[in-house]
Amino acid sequence: xxxxxxxxxxxxxxAEWSDRYGPPPPPAEALLEVARLRVECVRLGIRSVSVxxxxxxxxxxxxxxxxxxxxxxxxxxxxxxxxxxxxxxxxGNGVSVPGVLVELLGELMPxxxxxxxxxxxx
Numbered sequence: 125x126x127x128x129x130x131x132x133x134x135x136x137x138x139a140e141w142s143d144r145y146g147p148p149p150p151p152a153e154a155l156l157e158v159a160r161l162r163v164e165c166v167r168l169g170i171r172s173v174s175v176x177x178x179x180x181x182x183x184x185x186x187x188x189x190x191x192x193x194x195x196x197x198x199x200x201x202x203x204x205x206x207x208x209x210x211x212x213x214x215x216g217n218g219v220s221v222p223g224v225l226v227e228l229l230g231e232l233m234p235x236x237x238x239x240x241x242x243x244x245x246x
Contacts (some may be wrong), residue, residue, distance in 0.1 A: 125155065126159075128163055129163065131163050133163075134159045137159075138156050157220055157222040157226070158222050160222065160223075161222040161225055164226050165182075165184075170182050170185050178213060179212070179214065180214050180225055181210070183208060183209050184208050185210050186207075187204045191204075191232060191233070192204045194231075194232060195212075195232055198231055198232065199212055212228065
C-alpha cells in the first residue's frame, strides 16, 4: 500500500482485501483513504500535510489566482498563502479528513486526462 502511485492501485488493494477478508473494517478503510491522499499529494507535488485543530495545511501546492478563487468558493475560509501553502478548514463530526482533502484536490486540480480524481472505481 505504501508503494502505490495511482488511485487505481488503491482500488486494486481494496478489492484484494475484500476478496480475501470480506469488507474492510473502518481502520482499514481509513488506511485506504490515507493512501488515496498520498497518491494525490504525489501527483500534485504536495510535500507535506498536517492537520491540527480542524485545519489542514498543505505545503508545496502553488495555485494560480484562478485556482485561489476557486478554492475560496469550494471551501469558505480556505486560503492560499503567499508561496506554496494552502490552509483548509476541515471541521465536522465524523469528517474523514483524508477523504475531504482528496475530494477538494480533485475538484481544484483535476487530472490532466479528465478522469475523476480520488474517487473509487465503480
